[in-house]
Amino acid sequence: MTRDTQIFDIIRQERERQTRGIELIASENYVSDQVMEAMGSVLTNKYAEGYPGKRYYGGCEVVDLSEKLAQERLKQMYSAEWVNVQPHSGAQANMAVFMACLNAGDKFLGLNLSHGGHLSHGSPVNFSGLMFHALEYNVREDDGLVDYEQLEQIARTERPRLIIAGASAYSREWHYERIRRVADEIGAIFMVDMAHPAGLIAAGLLKNPVKYAHIVTSTTHKTMRGPRGGVILMGKDFPNPWGKTTPKGEIKMMSQLLDSAVFPGVQGGPLEHVIAAKAVAFGEALQPSYVDYQKQVKLNAATMADALLKKGYKIISGGTDNHCMLVDLRTKFPELTGKVAERALVAADITSNKNMVPFDSRSAFQTSGLRFGTPAITTRGLKEDLMPWIVSLIDRVLSDPENEQNILKVRNEVNAEMTKYPLFAW
């Protein structure tokens, strides 16, 4: 077959886009060449429905080895007793937990999407909100921190079967112990979705939720810096407390329920090429240099947040403990929407995303916020000394978002600086 120049030209364009700009999307990162190599390998040809040693297809002896290696490395990263590395994405991992722990229509409690939560924690357009009874807790209006009193009060009056901690736009550490206490009090399952801070947690820079939660889910492609995918972990297994009996009347362990929920519950064959790439990324996360990387991610974020505050921007909760921050634009630019701000920054080759802020006066399509994160630029090699410069560029663009000349000048500065930080070796 002749080379598909159409698609490979598009891939080249995307590679150029990634190379010339400053990437501030908090959920993105650049994987290593080895992670990329494993993803583009012959393992994509293999069907392997089932789990290592218990597959529905022949010829799985080799992929069994890489899936087992992925499992062992992931357990080591978080001191977990049990893991599943097959979820195709973070949302699939969450869906499997819902399937294993809840019946349709059951109540669960998660962080409000417009307060930093994720679609899969109860949004009315997501399976979680469509098939289950979603309850939500907020952050507090005055300090932007999770409203634990409200969470406890809703938990006690509504008695949800599942409580979820974790967020997509929350820059502070969590009081997992406190949520576990109320979960135990009402007999609920406590799940933590660590999709965003997973890499910082693996490096020991934030508390490890595997110690506090019954079940932990994550993505592998955000701060963790692996291929696009999801995982599920548990500290120790526990018998199913929900009386979800099998047709034969057996009591199932939670690990069995979760395994069956991933496959055949919500997925078919696993992506063994991605699982091998996950194993590579987990191996990288166990190297000492990974701790240095995550420390720099955190330092870059803290320095960026400081620089934003100095320029008069409001950051929800006043700063960051992790890799990300949520800016409420209304304080400095009451007329500027997140949508316009995002577009102006993209035109200057600075990529970020508009985001709802807690108690937002605008819709999800307009928004009053921007979310910034440092995992990608830190992988690229940018250090804290460059963070005030990045903030000054952002400020120049947002101060005059319709001025094309101004944006072009900023873009030229961005492009010139980024040539000093080569991204791809190949």
Ligand SMILES: *Cc1c(COP(=O)(O)O)cnc(C)c1O
């Ligand atoms: C990103 C994210 C997910 C979903 O990940 P996908 O891989 O995009 O499905 C789930 N939960 C949280 C908290 C996230 O931030």
